Amino acid sequence: MRKILFVMPALYGGGAxxxxxxxxxxxxxxxxAVDLLLFKQEGLFLTQIPKEVRLLPLTSxxxxxxxxxxxxxxxxxxxxxxxLRLMGTVVCKVLYKEKAGQQRWMKCYKHCLPNLEGxxxxxxxxxxxxxxxxxxDKVNAEKKILWIHNDFNEIKKNEDAKIYENYFQxxxxxxxxxxxxxxxxxxxxxxxxNKFYCLPNLTSSTLLKKMSEEFAVSxxxxxxxxxxxIGRLTRQKGYDIAIDALKILKEKYSDIHWWxxxxxxxxxxxxxxxxxxxxxxxxxxxxxxxxPYPYIRGCDLLVQPSRWEGKSVVLDEAKILAKPILATxxxxxxDQLRDKKEGLITDISPNAIAEGIAKxxxxxxxxxxxxxxxxxxxxxxEKEILQYYELLDKQSD
Numbered sequence: 001m002r003k004i005l006f007v008m009p010a011l012y013g014g015g016a017x018x019x020x021x022x023x024x025x026x027x028x029x030x031x032x033a034v035d036l037l038l039f040k041q042e043g044l045f046l047t048q049i050p051k052e053v054r055l056l057p058l059t060s061x062x063x064x065x066x067x068x069x070x071x072x073x074x075x076x077x078x079x080x081x082x083x084l085r086l087m088g089t090v091v092c093k094v095l096y097k098e099k100a101g102q103q104r105w106m107k108c109y110k111h112c113l114p115n116l117e118g119x120x121x122x123x124x125x126x127x128x129x130x131x132x133x134x135x136x137d138k139v140n141a142e143k144k145i146l147w148i149h150n151d152f153n154e155i156k157k158n159e160d161a162k163i164y165e166n167y168f169q170x171x172x173x174x175x176x177x178x179x180x181x182x183x184x185x186x187x188x189x190x191x192x193x194n195k196f197y198c199l200p201n202l203t204s205s206t207l208l209k210k211m212s213e214e215f216a217v218s219x220x221x222x223x224x225x226x227x228x229x230i231g232r233l234t235r236q237k238g239y240d241i242a243i244d245a246l247k248i249l250k251e252k253y254s255d256i257h258w259w260x261x262x263x264x265x266x267x268x269x270x271x272x273x274x275x276x277x278x279x280x281x282x283x284x285x286x287x288x289x290x291x292p293y294p295y296i297r298g299c300d301l302l303v304q305p306s307r308w309e310g311k312s313v314v315l316d317e318a319k320i321l322a323k324p325i326l327a328t329x330x331x332x333x334x335d336q337l338r339d340k341k342e343g344l345i346t347d348i349s350p351n352a353i354a355e356g357i358a359k360x361x362x363x364x365x366x367x368x369x370x371x372x373x374x375x376x377x378x379x380x381x382e383k384e385i386l387q388y389y390e391l392l393d394k395q396s397d
Contacts, residue, residue: 002121004392005035005139007131009066011043013262013288014232015313016127016149019177019201021045024053026202026385032392037116039066039130044290061114098158105133106163113138122392128155128164136170145391148176150310151331152184154236161188168192173391175199178311178335199387201313205320205380212293212321219284220298224257225361228299230292230314231306233264233285238305238328240266240273244350245305247277249357256361258283259299261292297321301360302343305353306330316381322374324367326356340366341373 006024011017027034029052036049037056049055093100109130115138123141125132132146146167148155156164168174168189175197176182182198189196220226231237239260249256260283267285274283289295296302302318304327315336318325325343327333339345344360346352360367 245353248354
């Protein structure tokens with residue numbers, strides 16, 4: 001039995017977190033003994049960790065590197081790390097601005113955090129950034145695999161690509177989640193092309209369909225055209241664009257309501273934008289939901305107004321539930337959505353999104369053809385776990 005470690009910052013409601021939880025629920029525990037290290041033992045998906053997974057306890061050093069509370073005063077190592085976090089974060093924000101998180105690791109944590117005890121056959125940094133840095137710098141493992149869940153051209157706008165190159169060189173393999181994302185990595189690092197692999201996010205259609213029937217959504221109104229979006233409230237997800245699109249739609253339709261599942265740093269800013277445009281009656285922020293699938297199943301349209309993505313878990317889930325989709329034309333969307341077959345792809349603008357929604361709203365023939373196409377195809381891919389095993393069991397060069 002091979003011993004594997006997965007490292008992740010936390011298990012909040014993002015696509016990468018959901019992808020990891022799905023993997024942990026599909027993996028063969030007769031083949032692998034799995035440990036999970038979370039920098040913060042928090043998040044909606046904590047309860048979905050299988051019982052076979054050993055959640056590693058946090059040392060005071062690691063705990064207070066990512067969360068400050070009164071407990072840090074209970075030990076010298078906790079106090080030192082808490083103060084390091086405070087000072088390192090402030091100094092790096094002043095000196096490096098948007099690159100502060102990456103530089104905090106390079107200047108502070110890399111040198112001050114202790115190595116993880118024990119030895120593993122395989123260690124996986126399941127998210128770009130500090131989870132990956134930790135695996136390379138702090139874990140003793142025969143084989144190390146890093147995961148990139150986003151379009152790297154977007155990542156490098158706010159982080160130093162040279163630092164990533166150094167970590168990619170030390171890894172045995174670097175995985176991304178779509179052909180386009182892997183192509184982008186190869187374009188950025190042509191000397192490392194043999195390290196890059198594509199492994200899709202895993203989704204079980206059987207489990208997802210079962211969860212979608214766990215409860216009826218009380219919030220939806222039958223006489224409304226219910227639009228749903230799911231994702232973190234960040235600039236990447238384009239909710240500011242969606243609100244401007246809703247302002248346009250409001251002039252034409254009184255029966256549209258837009259529901260948003262998610263949380264994030266832009267929540268208050270987005271709510272202010274809603275209020276400033278007098279859209280309170282047309283949009284509702286639902287917060288995080290441990291089980292969003294009844295909301296997907298019950299909505300009329302799933303809209304993803306993102307500026308960029310890697311490969312969206314939400315779109316795969318909507319396809320499994322045969323829900324028509326409208327998505328914006330970010331760089332990787334055509335890896336995942338067939339235009340006018342599985343949904344509509346529009347330009348990344350309020351007018352284009354509004355026009356696309358109106359088209360689906362007013363053209364039942366198009367809407368129904370998309371729904372029938374989705375219903376006739378199988379989008380669950382749990383069998384792709386075999387590709388994961390192949391990579392995990394591949395001998396290091």
